[in-house]
Amino acid sequence: MDKEDAQTQFGTTSSGIEKLKKAGRITAEVREYGKNLIVKDALMVEVLDKIEEKIIELGGKPAFPAQISCNHIAAHYCPDEEDKIVFSDQLVCLDVGVHVDGFIGDTAVTVDLSGKYNDLIKAAEEALDNAIKIIKPGTTLGEIGKVIQETIQGYNFAPVKNLSGHGLGQYEVHTKPSIPNFDNHDETKIEKGMVFAVEPFASTGAGIVQDSGTATVFELTNKKPVRNMITRQVLKEIESYDNLPFTTRWLTRKLGAKAKFALREMRQLGMLHEHPPLADKDKGMISQAEHSILIDDDGNVVVLTQ
Numbered sequence: 001m002d003k004e005d006a007q008t009q010f011g012t013t014s015s016g017i018e019k020l021k022k023a024g025r026i027t028a029e030v031r032e033y034g035k036n037l038i039v040k041d042a043l044m045v046e047v048l049d050k051i052e053e054k055i056i057e058l059g060g061k062p063a064f065p066a067q068i069s070c071n072h073i074a075a076h077y078c079p080d081e082e083d084k085i086v087f088s089d090q091l092v093c094l095d096v097g098v099h100v101d102g103f104i105g106d107t108a109v110t111v112d113l114s115g116k117y118n119d120l121i122k123a124a125e126e127a128l129d130n131a132i133k134i135i136k137p138g139t140t141l142g143e144i145g146k147v148i149q150e151t152i153q154g155y156n157f158a159p160v161k162n163l164s165g166h167g168l169g170q171y172e173v174h175t176k177p178s179i180p181n182f183d184n185h186d187e188t189k190i191e192k193g194m195v196f197a198v199e200p201f202a203s204t205g206a207g208i209v210q211d212s213g214t215a216t217v218f219e220l221t222n223k224k225p226v227r228n229m230i231t232r233q234v235l236k237e238i239e240s241y242d243n244l245p246f247t248t249r250w251l252t253r254k255l256g257a258k259a260k261f262a263l264r265e266m267r268q269l270g271m272l273h274e275h276p277p278l279a280d281k282d283k284g285m286i287s288q289a290e291h292s293i294l295i296d297d298d299g300n301v302v303v304l305t306q
Helices: 012-039 044-057 120-132 141-154 229-239 248-255 258-268
Strands: 068-071 073-075 091-100 103-112 167-171 172-179 194-198 199-205 210-213 216-218 272-274 278-280 286-288 291-295 301-303
Touching: 012 044, 012 091, 012 103, 012 291, 044 068, 044 091, 044 167, 073 199, 073 286, 091 286, 103 120, 103 167, 103 172, 103 216, 103 286, 120 141, 120 199, 120 286, 120 291, 141 172, 172 194, 216 229, 229 248, 229 258, 248 258, 258 272
Parallel strands: none
Antiparallel strands: 068 073, 068 091, 073 278, 091 103, 103 291, 167 172, 167 194, 194 291, 199 286, 210 278, 216 272, 291 301
């Protein structure tokens, strides 16, 4: 699919803005739908399947695989189809992305099934709300990070410093600018035409995440010729995702266990960027909140995923 003449950053076409707003509306609806599915005794993989089915039903496509990360896992947990995790008393972060012709909405919410982490959830949600209140053309990225940091620390928790919000481009989930979750003194200013996600994470632990476990989320970043017929078949399927992230489960559901063989070969060839689960290094519990934002050509702040 070709990109629109103008990118989502710095001067979006009117057609692109409407698609962006539609993606945002779908993402918000799917987030609330998914939130209500996260209940005790539900199977995680079935919840994610229903969320992705709802995205299609509402007229969008997944911008990335819907992800549910629990307890000390902050991001990028995406189960294989044989995963047997059942919800019980976890702290659950749901991260959902939707695109309409490449224009992306990205949002997240935290659900506490244990009843123990209400303040941790409030910390991330209030950090998001407070950040949005100060955002306007001319606000610096460091100022946004400072508000997030101060809000979370006001609850005696740690902001996760090595995760950040991010720009949203057409068919690009992570692009400039990087929106910090702490005061990094970045003097880069918010400008008209920017589209980005603000994404605070609050932790009871270190506030630093590290790779933990095996990746099931990938992006095709370096296409190469492959000879194996199975790998060719899997590569063709991956190319249908418009260079957006995908998960192992999507491939094995459609193409069977041979998809895992193809993924191994593609990793060995350096064709894939892997996104392993990210966990607090001290195993602190983590909450997350996220909205996507457009600064329109008049300088208005449009929260796309409310």
